[in-house]
Amino acid sequence: MNFENTIGLETHVQLKTRTKMFCGCLLKTGCEPNTNVCPVCLGYPGALPMINKEAVKLTVMSGLMLGCEINRHATFDRKNYFYPDMAKDYQISENGNPLCIGGGVTIETPNGPKTIRINHIHLEEDAAKINHYATTSGVDFNRGGTPLMEIVSEPDMASADEAIAYLTALKEMLVYAGVSDCNLEEGNMRSDVNISIRPVGETKLGTKVEIKNMNSFRGIHAALEYEARRQRECMAHSIPIVQETRRWDGEALETASMRSKENAHDYRYFPEPDLVPVALSEEQIEAWRALLPEQPKARRARMIEEYGIAEYDADVLSQHKANADYFEAAAKGLDKKIAKQLCNLFMSDVMALLNESGKAIGECAMRPEALRSLVTLAAKGTINGPTLKELLPEIFEKGGDPEAIVKERGLGAVSDASALEAFVDQAIAANPGPVADFKAGKKAAAGFFVGQVMKLSKGKADPKIVGPLVAKKLAAL
Template sequence: MPRADFQVVIGLEVHAQLLTSTKLFSGASTSFGGDPNAHTSIVCLGLPGVLPVLNQRAVELALSAGHALECTIAERSEWSRKHYFYPDLPKGYQITQYEFPICLGGRVVFDGPEGEKTVRLTRIHMEEDAGKLVHQGAVSLVDLNRAGTPLLEIVSEPELRSADDAVEYLKALRDVLVWVGVNDGNLEEGSFRCDANVSVMRHGATTFGTRCELKNLNSFRFIKQAIEIEASRQVELLEGGGKVEQETRLFDPQRGETRSMRSKEDAHDYRYFPDPDLPPLLLSKARIEQARQALPELPRARRRRYVEALGLPPYDAGVLTADRAMSELFERCLAEVGEAKPVSNWFMGELSRLLNETKTSVAEVKFTPTQFAAVLRAVKDGVVSGPGAKELFAELFATGKDPHAIIAEKGLAQVNDDGPLLEAIAQAMAEAPKNVESYRNGNTKIVGAFVGAVMKKLGGKGNPRRINELLVEKLKA
């Protein structure tokens, strides 16, 4: 950890893969896996004379992300070539947005340890990914399946002040991108990647220190570790009278250190210039506005609405909005039932349990919101008992059959008629005269034992509330 008189300053660059079926400038598939080079076209192979054609879906997704993060969308953005030689980049340049990105500004809101925080974004631009290299003995193996995959690069202002905040920022950003269907949020498969610019400055200083860019941060745990380790390194360096060199450093989780990646001699000179193969991307005001209108309610706003308008506990609101599909199903069920808390209870309890136990995704759920509402109505109307309702719901979850049919089939209907209830009560009292006496001598707690006995006689189907009422009446008599 950095010493007390130093402040760490962090800016993050996130590369998020856009959820398209094909690449940014070619029709080759973006699907993960497959034999190396199976998903390549003449464009992603960088063959001479080929021309890039922009993927419409990638533009739509970038627009959604920009709106969701409250950016200003540019009516005109441009494509540039960023030149460098490396075998993962067959054409010798990467197509990226440089001077004129599609989104400017914007912000990410997250909950830090000290409450809600907002970090501003500098920009978001679109670019193509490079291929993958595997080093094996004397050779490096080149796989261009990923080459040309559309990415969003989301650049924050250097406004983060701790490794913990950096992680919370990233989680909140990922939540938004996944929620609007722009990115799958998978760090392990590399579809959500992060580089961190880290510097340190003395408290009260007015200028930032020299920053280092950290790479190879492919889990939230590594991101936190790497930032803390790098900040400590810089503080030690400065305290020892040294100077921080601006450079790219690789995080090595095994050794718990960051180390320099590129020598000074190789300082980058990308020679950006506008790509003559690609006209600027023009978006009309109407098109931009249309994308904004199409944006779904975002998780933070929904969470707030659940607490403020629906009166749900913040914990419930958090669980119900952790996943978009779950939240949408909740919305639809709520529309049928009308009352939030019981729906929330079923979602957080039985539904979550069944989804976990059967490893089912929300998308695979068999019941309709109308059927769900029928279960809750059956409970409310006393048609089924509490345990009966659980059984009913489990069967509905498994089969998607009509709840009323399940009640009939499984004999789950609760006995509400006084006749059979009184009969069972009379039997139970006759079988335990001592307990009756005990009750009449003031041991009113023993009524619980009677309820159990009566329920047993009714095969668990008696209405417990009514049994209790009738029992007390009879016992007092």
């Protein structure tokens, strides 16, 4: 019998807010344990939560990007469970009445585009971090109370590849809008993965298995592949699949049972009495919608159209919003031909400089206007190629106005034909040997003379003009 997979993901995304979900503590990483804490996020007696409006905004913006319906009256609930990572021993979450409902993400599959439906997005607080030592464990509440958005998909994915495509699309969108850094190593994006299998043609879902807290795409892919295989083997051997939570062992590369449905928690949800509903007006939602950035896909298409750049380049550029923003700022007002040259320079030299320096584009001293000016100077022939390559790292490093630098240092290319002719004549006169070689048929000797002219012009001659000029003169000898 042939089986198909049904995969659904619950993806937790830490929101990029300045402060925590229910208190004013700063969200900073790399601090001493329990330094960004207060009575609220430590669950002290009498402390009360207050809703972080920025977190609501980012969640609603995510919902708008995913085409969700925005709930005008979302409410918070208490999810009760005892664990040291939750200071109050209940988590404030949205259970029945979340901020965003419905929506979807379109992914590319070998069979064409496919929409993965979203069930809902809800907002909650992250747990603290538990550190285990030799004989004891410690709780670090710095992370406790981080705004956490949970995006719950429908079981619409049929393979590990589709799950990864879905997560990649989500990540790209969320990073783009500044909703989250989605840094998986930092735990910014974690997924609970649900998978079941069923005979092809069957409409009822099979018994699902949940693998919790996966924080790498590679791990998710491997776990899903493993589970799909394991469940098929169970079926083949008539071993019933039990509804359970399993854990992915990244070393053994297999899943192992954690707890079955019978041992599932009873979270005893009830409405959070300390918080009133999140009332959102039409105006508020529209104001947030206006803040949404252009989505990467749309941007790629527009950039190809607007700047005449290659699809591959548009793809690479738009992957990082900051790069795309920088490129577009630099390309502003340029005609397609120069914009394309700018793109080439950005893709090769600027990217290389970024890699070497380990800087992000926003951290380099070169303003987008300076890059535009540099490329324009080269395109107009005011400076030659070698000068461009010489100036770029310097401006990248120290900043400055290329036009002013070129003027100040007299770096303008020599393209005046009579001046160049004089250099060519001088070079020919001074080098009878190579002249003889050329005459004897060694055509490559022409290159030597181009070099000599560059030398005589102190590098300012435009090699594109010098080449033909040298050829002409030598041919006339």
